[in-house]
Amino acid sequence: EVQLVESGGGLVKPGGSLRLSCAASGFDFSKDNMNWVRQAPGKGLEWLSSISGSGTFIFHADSVKGRFTISRDNAKNSLYLQLNSLRAEDTAVYYCARDVVTMAAHGNWGQGTLVTVSS
């Protein structure tokens, strides 16, 4: 069974940093593209970042480029998102998601981890 479990969320002050993790199991992690998607309270889905299975190809949304960094450790079956210079508008549930079958088809999702940016 495919499982994606996010962790690392919490309350952080504006300007602060967090590192989110996503532990993957149940599939060959090194072969699949992985993604981070967030959802602000009461809002829609917002794509943040994608990384290829080998980690060679990395893409970030313009809204977070330079502040957020996606990475992965295939030896640990783990995906990461480093969040820097956090703002109140970054408050959201952050999901990791796995591409299945075709590019950007996020077929598996974690349960999400809540990041709250507030003083």
Next chain:
Amino acid sequence: SYVLTQPPSVSVAPGQTARITCGGDNIESESVHWYQQKPGQAPVLVVYDDTDRPSGIPERFSGSNSGNTATLTISRVEAGDEADYYCQVWDSSSHHVVFGGGTKLTVL
């Protein structure tokens, strides 16, 4: 950047057919994916590559894509289909994933 436009809400009676649209410039040249999200839950992929269904998704869910509009069709709507639905594409020109704004499906 590429923009996907969805109606904010769609309402349908049980047993009827719901159609949720997703507009984009020449969207027929893109592969469109659709997600269902119920309150407090993570999204679920219900249609990928315009028309294909992942295993476990009922045949009542189907997709089409033509011209500037992609459509998710839900036949014989049930109360359990009430959810937010999002369309999504991979914009190869910008190397960005793009989500539509989402449509709230209400079952009357």
